Structure formats: C-alpha cells, structure tokens
Amino acid sequence: MNITIILIIIGLLGISAYYTGLRKSLTLREDKLLHSTPIYHGAILAINSSLASILLVIVWVLFEKNIFPELLAFRNILFIISIFIFFLTAFFTFKKIKNKFKARDKVEKIIELFLLVCSSLAILITVGIFLSVIFESNRFFESIPLTEFLFGTHWSPQMPIREDQAGSTGAFGAVPLFTGTFLIAFIAMCIAGPIGLMSAIFLSEYASKSVRDIVKPLTEILAGIPTVVYGFFAVIVVAPFIRNTGNYFGIEVASESALAAGLVMGVMIIPFVSSISDDVINAVPQNLKNGSLGVGATKSETIKLVIIPAALPGIIGGLLLAVSRAIGETMIVVMAAGMSANLTANPFEAVTTVTVQIVVLLVGDQEFDSPKTLAAFALGLVLFIMTLILNYIALHIVRKYREQYE
Amino acid sequence: MNNLKSRLAKEKRFRLYGVASITLALFLLSLLFVSIFSQGYTAFQETKIQLNINFSEEILDPNKTKDWEIIKKSNFSLLVKNSVNELFPNVSGRSNKRKLKKIISSSAEYQLRDYVKNNINTIGKSKKIWVLADDDVDMLIKGHINRILPEDERRIDNEELKWIEFLESKNLIDKFFNKTFFTSGDSSESEQSGILGAFIGSLFALSITLILSFPIGIATAIYMEEFAPKNNKLIDFVEVNINNLAAVPSIIFGLLGLAIFLNFFELPRSAPLVGGMVLSLMTLPTIIISSRVSLKSVPPSIKEGALGVGASKIQAVFHHVVPVAMPGILTGTIIGMARALGESAPLLVIGMVAFIVDIPQSVTDPATALPIQIYLWSDTPERGFVERTSAAIMVLLVFLIFMNSLAVYLRKKFEKDIG
Numbered sequence: 159m160n161i162t163i164i165l166i167i168i169g170l171l172g173i174s175a176y177y178t179g180l181r182k183s184l185t186l187r188e189d190k191l192l193h194s195t196p197i198y199h200g201a202i203l204a205i206n207s208s209l210a211s212i213l214l215v216i217v218w219v220l221f222e223k224n225i226f227p228e229l230l231a232f233r234n235i236l237f238i239i240s241i242f243i244f245f246l247t248a249f250f251t252f253k254k255i256k257n258k259f260k261a262r263d264k265v266e267k268i269i270e271l272f273l274l275v276c277s278s279l280a281i282l283i284t285v286g287i288f289l290s291v292i293f294e295s296n297r298f299f300e301s302i303p304l305t306e307f308l309f310g311t312h313w314s315p316q317m318p319i320r321e322d323q324a325g326s327t328g329a330f331g332a333v334p335l336f337t338g339t340f341l342i343a344f345i346a347m348c349i350a351g352p353i354g355l356m357s358a359i360f361l362s363e364y365a366s367k368s369v370r371d372i373v374k375p376l377t378e379i380l381a382g383i384p385t386v387v388y389g390f391f392a393v394i395v396v397a398p399f400i401r402n403t404g405n406y407f408g409i410e411v412a413s414e415s416a417l418a419a420g421l422v423m424g425v426m427i428i429p430f431v432s433s434i435s436d437d438v439i440n441a442v443p444q445n446l447k448n449g450s451l452g453v454g455a456t457k458s459e460t461i462k463l464v465i466i467p468a469a470l471p472g473i474i475g476g477l478l479l480a481v482s483r484a485i486g487e488t489m490i491v492v493m494a495a496g497m498s499a500n501l502t503a504n505p506f507e508a509v510t511t512v513t514v515q516i517v518v519l520l521v522g523d524q525e526f527d528s529p530k531t532l533a534a535f536a537l538g539l540v541l542f543i544m545t546l547i548l549n550y551i552a553l554h555i556v557r558k559y560r561e562q563y564e
Numbered sequence: 565m566n567n568l569k570s571r572l573a574k575e576k577r578f579r580l581y582g583v584a585s586i587t588l589a590l591f592l593l594s595l596l597f598v599s600i601f602s603q604g605y606t607a608f609q610e611t612k613i614q615l616n617i618n619f620s621e622e623i624l625d626p627n628k629t630k631d632w633e634i635i636k637k638s639n640f641s642l643l644v645k646n647s648v649n650e651l652f653p654n655v656s657g658r659s660n661k662r663k664l665k666k667i668i669s670s671s672a673e674y675q676l677r678d679y680v681k682n683n684i685n686t687i688g689k690s691k692k693i694w695v696l697a698d699d700d701v702d703m704l705i706k707g708h709i710n711r712i713l714p715e716d717e718r719r720i721d722n723e724e725l726k727w728i729e730f731l732e733s734k735n736l737i738d739k740f741f742n743k744t745f746f747t748s749g750d751s752s753e754s755e756q757s758g759i760l761g762a763f764i765g766s767l768f769a770l771s772i773t774l775i776l777s778f779p780i781g782i783a784t785a786i787y788m789e790e791f792a793p794k795n796n797k798l799i800d801f802v803e804v805n806i807n808n809l810a811a812v813p814s815i816i817f818g819l820l821g822l823a824i825f826l827n828f829f830e831l832p833r834s835a836p837l838v839g840g841m842v843l844s845l846m847t848l849p850t851i852i853i854s855s856r857v858s859l860k861s862v863p864p865s866i867k868e869g870a871l872g873v874g875a876s877k878i879q880a881v882f883h884h885v886v887p888v889a890m891p892g893i894l895t896g897t898i899i900g901m902a903r904a905l906g907e908s909a910p911l912l913v914i915g916m917v918a919f920i921v922d923i924p925q926s927v928t929d930p931a932t933a934l935p936i937q938i939y940l941w942s943d944t945p946e947r948g949f950v951e952r953t954s955a956a957i958m959v960l961l962v963f964l965i966f967m968n969s970l971a972v973y974l975r976k977k978f979e980k981d982i983g
Contacts, residue, residue, distance in 0.1 A: 360582025384906025486813020
C-alpha cells in the first residue's frame with residue numbers, strides 16, 4: 159500500500175474528526191457556556207488523532223528504510239494499525255470534550271510547538287551542511303593528506319581509469335584554485351569597490367531626491383539579474399572585447415581570462431556594495447556633517463574627512479561581505495573562467511576557482527568512493543569555512559558600528 | 565584665494581567621480597540588456613518553407629486500411645523528399661538530392677505524421693504545408709549569415725544559396741512567429757529546440773520551494789518575533805544561524821542536497837523535487853528575515869488592543885498582527901522566489917543539468933530549469949543556439965521583472981496600510 163494513500167486517508171479522517179468534534183461541542187453549547195469555541199474542540203480532535211497515526215507511519219517508514227526492509231511486505235498491517243490508532247485517540251479525545259474542556263489552550267500549545275520546531279530548522283540546516291561536507295571531506299582526507307590538499311601546487315583530479323595506467327594518479331594540491339579564486343575576487347572588488355562606494359556617496363550626498371528615486375532602483379536591477387545571465391554576457395561580450403583589445407596592444411589574452419570573469423563579477427557586486435555603503439553612510443549622525451560644513455569645509459572634504467572615517471568600519475564590513483559573495487559565486491566563473499588549474503597572478507591568463515572545480519567534479523557520473531568526487535566536498539568545506547569567517551567578521555563589524563551611533 | 569579655487573576644483577572633481585561611477589554602472593546595465601536583446605530578438609521568429617506535399621496512398625497506405633496504427637509506420641520522410649525534388653527538378657545525383665533535402669528541418673516528417681493523424685482523409689490528396697527550415701537556412705534568412713562572404717566562409721554554400729533565393733523569389737519561404745520555441749523541449753537541432761521543458765521544470769521546482777519555504781519561513785518569523793523568550797542563548801543562536809545561512813554561497817546548498825537528499829534519503833537525481841527542496845533551503849533565510857522586518861513594523865497598538873479585549877496571544881498574533889504584515893511577508897517571499905527562479909549553481913550539483921528532450925510530467929521526472937537551459941545552450945557554439953540562449957534569457961528576465969514589480973506593488977501597499 160502506498161504511503162501517500164495512507165496519509166491522504168488519515169487526512170480525510172482528520173477532516174471528518176474535526177466536524178465530529180465541532181458538532182458535539184455545538185450541542186453542548188446549547189445548554190451551557192463553553193470554555194473554548196467549538197472550532198477548537200473540532201481542531202483538537204482532528205490534530206490529536208491524526209498526529210498520533212502519522213507519527214506511527216513515520217516511525218514505521220524509518221524502520222523499514224534503515225533497519226527491517228522486510229517490513230515492506232506488511233504495509234497493509236501498517237494501514238490497519240494506523241487507522242486503529244486514529245480511532246482510539248479520537249475516541250479518548252472525544253470523551254474529553256465537555257463544557258469545561260480547555261481545548262483552546264491545548265491547540266495553542268501545539269501551534270506554539272510547531273512554530274518552535276520550524277525555527278529550530280535553521281539550526282538543522284546549518285548542522286546538515288556541516289555534517290554533509292565534513293563527513294565526505296573526512297573520507298577524502300583518508301586518501302589524500304590534508305597538508306597536500308592545502309599546500310600542494312598541482313591540481314589534476316583525473317583518476318586513472320585502469321590500475322596499470324601510467325602517469326595519471328591524480329593530484330589534489332588546491333593552491334592554484336585558491337589563488338585563482340582570490341585573483342578573480344580581487345579583480346571584481348577593484349571594480350565593485352570604487353564604483354559601488356562612489357555611487358553610494360553620490361546618491362546619498364549629492365543627488366536630488368528625484369534623481370535618487372530613479373537611479374537607485376535602476377542600479378538595484380543589477381542585483382536581481384540571474385548570475386547565469388552575467389555568465390553569458392561575459393562569454394559573448396566582455397571576453398571577446400578584452401581579447402580584441404589585448405590583441406590590439408599586442409598582449410596575449412586567453413579566451414577565458416581571469417579579467418573577463420572578474421570584471422563581470424565586479425559589475426554583479428556593484429549594487430551589493432552600494433546598498434550596504436548607502437545604509438552605513440546614512441547612519442552617520444547629521445551633527446557630524448553639519449559641524450564639518452559649518453566650519454567651512456566643502457562637501458567633498460566633509461565626505462572624505464568626516465563621513466568616510468566615521469563610516470569606515472561599516473564600509474569595511476560591507477566590502478568583506480562582498481568579497482565573500484565573490485568567492486562563493488559560481489555561474490559566472492563556470493561559464494567565463496577556465497577549467498584547468500593554473501598557478502598565476504596574470505589576469506590575462508585563464509585560471510580556475512574553487513566553485514568551478516566543485517561543479518566540474520560533480521557534474522557527470524559521481525562515484526562516492528573515488529577521491530575525485532569527494533574532493534568536491536573538501537573544496538566545499540574550505541569554501542564554507544572561508545565564507546563563514548568572512549561573514550562572521552563582517553556582520554560583527556557592521557553590528558558594532560551600528561551600536562556606536564545608536 | 566588660489567587655495568579656495570583648488571578646493572572647489574577638487575569638490576567638482578569628486579562630484580564628477582560620483583556621476584561617472586553611476587553612469588558607468590548604468591551603462592554596463594544597458595549594455596547587458598542591449599547585447600542580449602540584439603542577439604536574441606530574432607529567435608522569436610522561425611523560418612518555414614512551403615512544400616506541396618502529395619500524401620500519396622502508395623506510400624502511406626498501400627493496402628487502403630485507413631488504420632492509423634499501420635499508417636504511422638510509413639515513410640513520411642519520403643513525402644518530404646518527393647516534394648522537395650518536385651520543387652527542384654533540375655537537381656540530380658544522390659549527394660545533391662540529399663543536400664537539397666537538408667534545407668528542410670528533420671522535424672518536417674513528424675509534422676506531416678501529426679498532420680495525417682489528425683486529417684486521415686488527406687491521404688491520396690495534395691496539400692500545401694509550411695514546414696520548418698533547417699537552422700542554417702533560418703540563420704541566413706534572419707541575416708546572421710552574410711550572403712556576400714566568400715563561399716568557404718559561410719555555412720551555406722553557393723548551390724544552397726541559389727535554392728533558397730529561388731524559394732524567396734517564389735515566396736515559398738517566410739518567417740513566422742516562433743511557436744516551436746515555446747512549445748517544445750530541448751533538442752540537438754536548434755530550430756526544433758524550445759524552453760517548455762525547462763519552464764515546466766522550473767515551475768515544478770518553484771512550487772516545491774514555495775510549499776516548503778513559505779509556511780516554515782512565516783512560522784519561524786512569527787516565533788522569533790512574537791513568542792521567543794528575549795535574551796535567550798538558544799534563540800540568539802538561531803538568529804546567528806539564519807543570518808549566516810543568508811550569506812552561504814548557493815553551491816554549498818547543492819552539496820547539502822547531494823549528500824543528504826540524494827545520497828542519504830535516495831531521492832531521484834535530476835528531479836525538480838530535490839531541486840525545489842534545495843532552493844527552499846536557500847530562500848528560507850530571505851523569507852524569514854523579511855517577514856520578521858514586516859512583523860516588527862506592525863504598530864504594537866494593534867496587538868495590544870486585541871490582547872486588551874481578551875484575545876489569547878495566539879489569537880492576537882494570527883488574527884490581527886499577521887494579516888496586517890501579510891503584504892510585507894509576501895513581498896519578501898516573492899523576492900526570495902525570484903532569486904530561486906534565477907538560481908542555477910545548486911541545481912548543477914544535484915544533477916538537474918542534462919540533455920532532456922521530454923517535457924517533465926511530475927516532480928520526480930528528470931528535468932532542467934530555465935537558467936540551466938540557458939547555461940546548457942550557451943555552451944553550444946552554433947549561432948542558432950546563441951540566439952535561443954538570448955531569447956531564453958529574455959523570457960527569464962520578463963518573469964523576474966514581473967515578480968519584482970509585484971513585490972514593489974505589495975510593498976507600497978504595505979507601507980500605506982501601516983501608515
């Protein structure tokens with residue numbers, strides 16, 4: 159018997175239980191006042207009985223999947239037992255329905271419990287991420303030593319197909335991936351940092367309200383464009399443009415140069431930097447600005463000597479968040495950056511990044527006993543830890559900064 | 565006084581930097597839109613060629629059974645071939661004739677088969693039918709292949725060009741609205757490929773995302789805002805977790821999906837079900853954070869009023885606070901869903917990246933999603949696919965613009981409601 163069908167039947171029974179409880183309490187109400195309104199009586203009857211039988215079904219299925227696969231043959235019995243449990247609980251709850259029965263309190267307790275369970279899900283997700291990457295990374299580090307992974311400079315994850323195949327044992331030195339990631343993130347920040355910051359300064363200090371109302375949403379469009387679109391833009395417009403310009407000046411530019419990927423990623427991050435800087439700049443107290451303007455400083459002097467120093471922690475926090483976004487960005491680099499690891503700081507060459515390699519290693523056939531697939535999880539672990547640290551520091555700085563002016 | 569002059573000049577320069585950076589950002593934005601539009605607008609038309617098809621009884625139904633089960637096995641390709649040869653009687657030789665047939669898309673025979681299925685009485689008659697042209701012909705007609713180039717630099721040689729120009733002179737070749745693009749799945753031939761499969765995949769995945777993340781997100785926000793004990797270590801930890809999850813790179817969620825949903829729970833690979841689950845983990849923080857903001861901005865007097873007349877806490881929150889905050893919550897949800905619609909990295913990891921021709925029928929069928937289809941097509945160098953990639957991007961952007969305008973509208977309404 160299909161589990162879905164069992165659940166649907168329980169659901170239908172639950173609905174009828176609701177109406178049964180409702181009807182009983184409506185008749186009770188004719189004589190005497192009730193503690194709770196009739197809908198709560200119906201609700202508690204439905205919730206109690208269906209929860210009990212659904213719990214049974216869940217426990218049964220967990221047992222069946224992980225411990226006793228033989229139980230699969232006894233689905234019909236599960237059905238009968240769960241229906242029996244349903245009616246049993248329904249019977250006892252039904253007997254409890256009296257004028258003084260505090261059904262509402264009970265229903266509200268259950269709702270509150272449900273809300274609590276939902277909120278703890280956030281912890282569960284974080285734990286899930288940790289467990290999944292750490293568990294698989296651990297298996298990876300059993301075959302490849304951690305030091306080789308972190309400090310090795312040669313990355314070619316292709317494992318030999320045959321045992322006796324010569325010369326391709328797979329190398330997992332991730333340094334070229336880290337340098338590639340930072341190179342691209344650095345280029346991106348070189349674009350997004352100044353442009354984002356200057357746009358924020360202009361919009362919050364110089365622009366008139368009408369200009370601001372038009373321009374701000376426009377720049378925010380940049381944040382809403384899917385990254386795959388940026389990737390396509392990098393491939394068909396930016397990369398050829400850079401290559402042609404390079405050729406014109408006699409510079410050899412790889413068709414998947416770090417520069418193209420970094421530039422486009424920078425464009426993607428501009429609104430991110432500018433909206434955080436905007437918030438931070440607006441949080442600087444007006445008194446500070448007025449004081450500076452009052453002693454005769456020009457607007458730009460006020461901005462450079464008063465506002466930016468005051469807002470500096472917040473701006474740095476925002477830039478760190480932007481760096482963490484750049485490091486974790488996937489689609490732009492998958493489409494526009496290279497596939498092969500290359501230890502270089504030359505932006506005209508092709509480099510690869512951590513996220514690109516995760517995708518390359520996982521797309522296609524996955525074997526969870528080969529270091530090749532597991533390496534993706536080790537890279538994921540590094541990426542997760544890096545972004546976690548960056549985010550933590552950034553959020554901490556931003557929060558401290560806000561408190562300072564509150 | 566010189567000093568003042570230079571200070572004012574500095575002021576002007578600084579202001580100019582601001583204007584320049586805004587202009588640059590907006591220029592890049594418009595460059596992006598213009599380049600995608602100019603690459604892609606032609607994809608909304610497709611080139612068709614009119615053929616005079618003779619549905620000869622000899623080929624289709626030599627035994628006069630009129631039975632579709634028998635007819636459907638006959639050689640529809642021959643119908644196309646005969647009709648093309650009839651159009652160009654001067655072409656001789658096997659290889660030339662084969663080349664001639666290649667100006668028609670290979671989908672023509674299926675089109676004819678479907679036509680006969682619906683009009684079984686046409687057998688034995690002749691009829692003029694518009695069939696799809698091959699993608700190279702399509703590109704030539706749309707002007708993406710330059711006719712003036714020397715023969716060895718274009719994908720259409722002089723002989724083919726002569727045939728096409730003959731068709732043009734007889735008005736037998738024309739451009740129509742590209743229905744194929746919106747009604748078919750992926751294909752290895754660019755003229756037969758469409759976005760419907762990817763669109764349905766996205767739709768399934770997003771429905772799963774909405775079903776999971778909307779209730780859980782709201783419940784979390786309500787608990788954190790209204791019920792959670794203040795200054796509780798556990799609650800603080802939950803809050804830190806949510807803020808961190810909002811900044812975790814999306815590909816990490818893909819790894820979680822791969823390790824837990826696919827490996828541990830053994831859910832089907834490449835399915836929108838898993839894709840939707842992964843995307844919901846990603847949108848949850850967005851929904852929670854924005855719902856909390858809008859719950860917080862509901863004036864406390866509303867809740868206090870309800871409590872004052874004897875409502876319980878749950879009643880006050882659910883009957884009075886949540887309805888007022890709802891437009892704000894919906895705004896956050898729509899923005900989260902829009903982000904999920906454009907997201908592709910986690911879907912790559914859980915295997916929603918494959919060449920899938922069939923339209924998915926349920927959430928457990930293998931499928932791709934709209935952004936993944938864009939990624940897959942962008943990898944193909946053929947001009948026909950470049951055009952379709954840009955067109956798919958335009959479709960995706962239209963949806964995103966629609967969702968975001970809806971969000972803006974709701975936010976305006978919310979701001980007005982709470983005054």
